[in-house]
Amino acid sequence: MNKYQEKKAEINKEKEAEDWCFVCKDGGQLIICDYRDCPKVYHTNCIRRDKSFMEDEELWTCGWHCCIICQKTSKFHCICCPNAVCEECINVVELALIREDNGLCKECLELVILGQDDVAYDPDGGIIDFRDIDTEEGLFKEYWEFIQKKESWTMDDIYDAKSRLKKNENHHRLVSEKSGKIKKEDEAILSESDKEDLQECQTLGKRKKSSKQKFIGWGSKPLIEFLESIGIDTTKQLSRSKVDSIITEYIEEKKLVHPENKEMILCDTKLYSILGKSSLRKKKMYNLLEAHFLENSEQLEEHKQSSSDQDNGGNDNISQQSYASIVAHNMKLVYLKRSLVEELLKQPESFEGKVVGSFVNVKMDPKDNYLGGSHQLLPVRGVKRISTGEVLIKVSSEPDYVHLSKISDFDFTEDECRTLQEKIKNGLLKKPTLLEIEEKATSLHEDITKHVCIF
Numbered sequence: 001m002n003k004y005q006e007k008k009a010e011i012n013k014e015k016e017a018e019d020w021c022f023v024c025k026d027g028g029q030l031i032i033c034d035y036r037d038c039p040k041v042y043h044t045n046c047i048r049r050d051k052s053f054m055e056d057e058e059l060w061t062c063g064w065h066c067c068i069i070c071q072k073t074s075k076f077h078c079i080c081c082p083n084a085v086c087e088e089c090i091n092v093v094e095l096a097l098i099r100e101d102n103g104l105c106k107e108c109l110e111l112v113i114l115g116q117d118d119v120a121y122d123p124d125g126g127i128i129d130f131r132d133i134d135t136e137e138g139l140f141k142e143y144w145e146f147i148q149k150k151e152s153w154t155m156d157d158i159y160d161a162k163s164r165l166k167k168n169e170n171h172h173r174l175v176s177e178k179s180g181k182i183k184k185e186d187e188a189i190l191s192e193s194d195k196e197d198l199q200e201c202q203t204l205g206k207r208k209k210s211s212k213q214k215f216i217g218w219g220s221k222p223l224i225e226f227l228e229s230i231g232i233d234t235t236k237q238l239s240r241s242k243v244d245s246i247i248t249e250y251i252e253e254k255k256l257v258h259p260e261n262k263e264m265i266l267c268d269t270k271l272y273s274i275l276g277k278s279s280l281r282k283k284k285m286y287n288l289l290e291a292h293f294l295e296n297s298e299q300l301e302e303h304k305q306s307s308s309d310q311d312n313g314g315n316d317n318i319s320q321q322s323y324a325s326i327v328a329h330n331m332k333l334v335y336l337k338r339s340l341v342e343e344l345l346k347q348p349e350s351f352e353g354k355v356v357g358s359f360v361n362v363k364m365d366p367k368d369n370y371l372g373g374s375h376q377l378l379p380v381r382g383v384k385r386i387s388t389g390e391v392l393i394k395v396s397s398e399p400d401y402v403h404l405s406k407i408s409d410f411d412f413t414e415d416e417c418r419t420l421q422e423k424i425k426n427g428l429l430k431k432p433t434l435l436e437i438e439e440k441a442t443s444l445h446e447d448i449t450k451h452v453c454i455f
Contacts, residue, residue, distance in 0.1 A: 017041050020146075022064070022082055023279050024261045025139035033062035040064055040082075045259050046279060048266055068276065069093065078105040079147055080112075080140070083277070096161035098153055103161055107284065108140075112158055115141040121428040127399055136263050136281060220292040222273040229270065240293060241356050241382035241394070244286050247271070257282075283399070286381065324437040326421045328414065331377065333441035333448075334358050338407040340451045345391060352383050354447070355393065357440045361408035361416060362395055377412045377420045379429070396429050 016039045017032045023046035030041035031053065040062055044053050047062070067074045067086040074084035076095055083105040085093050097103035104112060115130045115137065132138045147153075214221045218237040227234050227243070230250060238246075251257060251265055258264035258279070265271070266279050275288050324330055336344075336358045344351050361375045382394035384401050392401035423429045 018146075020139070020143050021046055022062070023047070024136070024258060024264055025143040026261065028260075031060070033064070034059040035061040035065050038062065038064065043260070046264075046266065048268075076101050076103065078103065078108055079151065080104060080108040080144060082279075083108075094165060096158075096165040098157050098161045099151065102151070104158070106165075107280075108144075109158070109162060109165075111137060111140050112144055113162070115144065116155060116158075119428075121397060121423075127397070136261060215294045218294050220274075220294075223289075223292040226270050226274055239352060239356060240286065240289050241352065243289055243292075244382060245384065247274075247285065247289075248282075322434045323431045324434045326417070326424055326431070328412075328417050330437055331359055331412065331417055331420070334437060334444060335377075335412060336360050336380075336407075336444070336448075337411075337451070338404060338409040340447065341393075341404060341407060343451065344447065351391075354443055355380050355383055357436065358444060359420075360393070360395065361410070361412045362398065362402060363406045363408065375408050375412070375416055377416045379432070397423075 016037065017030075018039050018041055019027055020041070021028070021030055021043045022040040023042060026043070028043060031044060031047075033040045033042070038061075042062065053060075063082045064077060064084050065074055066072070066084070067089055068083055069085055069089040069092065072086040072088070075087050076090050076097060077084040078095060079098075079102045083093075083095070085095060090097075094106035095103055096106075096109050114128065118130055119128065121127060128137045129135050130137050130141045133142055216224045217234070219227070219234065223243070224234050227238075227246065230246075232238075232246060251271075254268060256266050256268060256271070258266055263281055263283070264279055265282055265285065267275055267277060274292060275285065277288075280288070334357070336355065338360075341355060341360070344354055347354075358380050359377055360380055361377050363374060364376055376397065378395040378397055380393050380395055382401075384392045384394070386392060390403070392403060393407075394401050420429070424431045
């Protein structure tokens with residue numbers, strides 16, 4: 001028996017291994033990580049390997065043991081997904097530590113709390129159902145309940161960790177000089193290829209890593225490089241919804257949708273450089289793109305500076321990053337009736353820029369309308385032209401693009417405005433800033449005024 005077999009004999013991997021894929025949380029034919037006593041298992045599809053990998057006798061180490069930022073050996077782990085970081089990077093990621101070196105990343109923390117409250121919509125307005133185990137969130141909740149029992153974590157532990165993360169009190173340990181080195185006892189279970197990968201990770205880890213995004217013109221360096229690599233002209237700024245559409249087409253072309261869970265994306269090297277995840281839910285991609293636009297980065301810095309000034313007793317003047325009041329007067333400035341949307345279609349060059357960020361009143365499916373009323377006032381997040389030449393729009397709260405015929409051609413009511421207020425108050429929709437409303441109102445003012453005069 002060689003040293004690798006001796007190490008394996010100490011651990012009953014089959015007995016200790018989990019029953020759900022660590023990426024998609026579904027069961028089936030799974031491969032076990034060979035790293036020491038790691039119990040995590042995966043579908044070959046979820047780690048971008050073909051089925052022949054199941055027959056490979058070489059030992060394999062999963063990505064949970066490598067820092068997602070600098071690729072050093074990881075120390076702190078999200079207990080519900082493969083996200084993990086080393087000591088040096090713990091303070092540049094949003095990982096809520098709960099016990100010792102384990103916790104929850106921002107996305108998993110959000111899902112745990114949403115599942116606990118059994119909400120029907122996520123913060124982006126997408127429909128979710130934690131009671132249906134055929135949904136991604138239903139599978140996640142089932143896995144979380146297993147982990148929660150195994151770790152003996154309570155919801156008080158979760159809320160405390162969230163509070164510490166929000167206050168930036170997550171972790172402040174000094175970086176050890178030995179950080180990133182492989183321990184001798186770990187080497188016995190690593191394959192030669194794994195050792196080479198981790199040695200390469202260590203070399204990469206020695207480079208100084210900046211947590212601040214680098215930009216080339218209007219977009220981040222990773223985003224611009226990705227777009228140029230697939231032949232997209234980046235000399236003119238693209239909207240976030242346009243980039244989202246481009247990446248969606250790329251995903252379909254490269255067949256990066258999970259073969260069994262169509263809501264999951266399996267990122268290749270190019271997408272990983274932008275999204276920072278090996279896999280993620282489709283509906284999360286749009287939000288992750290926000291940080292790759294210079295204008296959003298500048299607004300975030302201004303917002304942080306404004307918050308800092310207020311914390312230090314500085315000036316209390318209302319900044320442009322203050323949130324806009326969700327009242328009828330403000331909403332009318334950025335509200336589009338169906339006939340005006342159709343009129344704007346005659347200006348194809350500016351159509352998307354004007355419509356995205358505006359608000360429309362959408363006719364809802366009665367069985368999905370738990371808030372009452374036949375229509376809901378919602379923000380437009382994107383547009384898409386289909387093969388027939390028709391244009392569809394993407395609104396928050398709706399999982400699919402909707403036809404223009406679903407948009408009301410009448411003024412919204414006070415009740416519909418109040419429903420919008422409630423959804424934002426409950427965290428189901430993002431609250432627009434004063435700057436966003438002012439800019440959108442300015443771009444639409446002439447069109448809305450002309451439309452009122454005509455109709």
